Every structure is written in structure tokens, then in C-alpha cells.
Amino acid sequence: MAVSLLAREVSDLCLGKPALRPLSATATVAEALSALKRLGEASLGVWSCDHSSDDHQCRCVGKICMVDVICFLSREENLASPASALQAPLSLLLPKVPGLVMHLEPNARLLDAIDLILEGAQNLVIPIQASRKKLYQKPTSFNSARHNNREYCWVTQEDIIRYLLNCIGLFSPTPANPISSLNVIDDQNIFAVHYDDPASAALPLITHSLVRQTSVAVVDGDGKLVGEISPATLNSCDETVVAAIATLSVGDLMAYIDCGGPPEDLLQLVKDRLQERNYGALLEFIAEDSAISSSSSLCSSSSDEEFGFGKSGKFGGNSAAKMGRSSEAIVSYPWSSLVAVMIQALAHRLSYVWVVEEDGTLTGIVTFAEMLKVFRERLNSMA
Structure with a gap:
């Protein structure tokens, strides 16, 4: 059927x-x-x-x-x-x-x-x-x-995954199996930067993650996931965020692009560093183009704010510690079922979910593409 x-x-x-x-x-x-x-x-x-x-x-x-x-x-x-x-x-x-x-x-x-x-x-x-x-x-x-x-x-990909979820019972028992048993956890193609790295170092990874429809993980010195720099979040910003990428650390950029607008101290830090590094043209550009001081226009609101965090699905730390911040990462665990991860991704309008151990150590990522492979293989076995 x-x-x-x-x-x-x-x-x-x-x-x-x-x-x-x-x-x-x-x-x-x-x-x-x-x-x-x-x-x-x-x-x-x-x-x-x-x-x-x-x-x-x-x-x-x-x-x-x-x-x-x-x-x-x-x-x-x-x-x-x-x-x-x-x-x-x-x-x-x-x-x-x-x-x-x-x-x-x-x-x-x-x-x-x-x-x-x-x-x-x-x-x-x-x-x-x-x-x-x-x-x-x-x-x-x-x-x-x-x-x-x-x-x-x-x-x-989201359209197809949502369609498959509506008829998930036809693929039983596969969707109820843990993702660790289905070979859907990708532990090789992970884009990650350290919290203290320059934000500019994340640029090539942001470009690659956009192509792969994933995100850039932000980890601490122990390899634990503390947040992410998501193309979905950046897509709700305007071009003035370029100044923050050029001058801030990864951790500060996470705080800068969180919905609600960047803190005043970060706004001033960006201005000061633009002047120190002789980025006068960039400073003039963002001043003319909606103004760096206009924090309300930088980021639109996110539907993710209505969801909780911790073991229910979000990890965040340092500047990402408050509930509903856009730099928090949606996570699952190796023992999570495939259908649970599907629902999690669809609920947050994401095409991926990070996989962590119980202590928050990043171990991989599950993408819609990997999920589709499972369903395609299941169809082959049913043919």
C-alpha cells in the first residue's frame, strides 16, 4: 500500500x-x-x-x-x-x-x-x-x-517529510526505531565552530550549511553543543548584520542575532571595532542603510520562541541561555525514535536536528535527506 x-x-x-x-x-x-x-x-x-x-x-x-x-x-x-x-x-x-x-x-x-x-x-x-x-x-x-x-x-524536503508523516503507519515498525539503529546520524558532515572563534571564521561553514540545508553548531572547549548559527535565523536579519560578522566573536554574534535585537553594548562594540579596523565604508554603508542603532529591524520574530528547551529539545548556553532564543539548537538523542525526530524538525520548521549525548556532547546531525533515505530503502524492501 x-x-x-x-x-x-x-x-x-x-x-x-x-x-x-x-x-x-x-x-x-x-x-x-x-x-x-x-x-x-x-x-x-x-x-x-x-x-x-x-x-x-x-x-x-x-x-x-x-x-x-x-x-x-x-x-x-x-x-x-x-x-x-x-x-x-x-x-x-x-x-x-x-x-x-x-x-x-x-x-x-x-x-x-x-x-x-x-x-x-x-x-x-x-x-x-x-x-x-x-x-x-x-x-x-x-x-x-x-x-x-x-x-x-x-x-x-519539508513538504515531502510532512506528507510521509501523515501516512507514517504504513512504514511500521521502522519509524518507531531509534535513530542510532537506522544509520541516519551523520557524524562526518558536521559544521562546527568554537564559541570564542571569530564570527568571520564561520562564514565558509554558513555558506556550506545553506547548500546542505543544515546549520553551524557552536561548541565549547569540551565539544558540548551550546548553540548554533543558523541560516534560518540569519535569513530573518538584514544586511547590516555584515558588520557584526566582521567584528564579533561567534558567541557575541549569537547574542547579536537573537530575536529581540542586539544589546546596546554589542552595538557600540561593533561601531568601535569598525573604526579601529578602518572599515569606514562599511560603517557608512550600514549607517545609511537602516542604521546600526535600529535594533528592532535587525531580526524578525521567530515561531521557535513558543517551544521549551533542555531535554524537550533545545540546548543553549552562555548568551543563548534564555528560553526561546534563536541561537538555541534543537537536539535529539541517539535513542530518540525516527518519528519523534521528524515531528521535532517539522515543529520547528527545520530540515535537521542535532544529535547529542546526555551530557550535551555533539555527536552528529539528522537531516531530512537522511530520513528520506530510510523511507526509500523501506520501499525497496517492500517492493
């Missing part, structure tokens, strides 16, 4: 989803930043269109989010002149990793979608089924969500 269920069309996952808000592949970084702010989207699809042909074919070639912009502006070569960096082509921000965004027809099987994700796809671009009248409406503006006379939506 599970096999027939996964033979259903991937369009079932598109019901109620909004149309993708597109951005041209020929745009600049500044135009991408403006669109992200104006449209209020977590990410935008980047489209390459060939209007020289009769069929005007368009294709989504990637996606862009605020974290991409922040990491780009935080590069050493761009700190001296952030205004000039904003005029760079958007193509410089797209990961040089093929297959992160893939197109799939709405009548494709859900199994096909799972296989594409296991091959490395982050997002699947699916045409939204529409009435004939709507299908042939002409685009009204550059920001129209229509391409190839169709509207598209994202299908993500």
Missing part, C-alpha cells in the same frame, strides 16, 4: 501553495536585496529566460535568499566597499553546485521527487495546475509569477 501511495502525483503537494516570486538571472545583488525586502519572501527563484526564440522558454536556475547576500557582502574583498559589491551580478551569489533546483512536471510520481532530493536537489519547481482561462493570461509586470504561460511553486 505504501508503494501505491508514493506513486501519487507530486502535484498533490502543491495544493494551496503560492506561486513563486521570480527574479531575473541578469539582476544585480542590489536588485536581489531590494526584491527580498520589498516582497518579504524567504527566498526568490532565479529565472533565466530566452526571449529570442518563439516559445520564450524560461527556466528556474537557482534560488536566492538574504543569507546569500549577507555572506557575499561579508567576504573580505567586499567589506572595504559594500556599495560597489552590491552592483555585482547576481550570478556570483548562486552556488556552483549543479542540481540544487530541479524542474518536475506535476504528473510526476512522488517517488521521482524523493529520488531527485536524494540526488542532491534542494527545491523542486512544479507547475501549478490552473484553469484554461487563467493559463493564457498575459503577465502584467516584471515581477509576474508566470513563466512559459504557467505559474510555479516550490516543493521542498
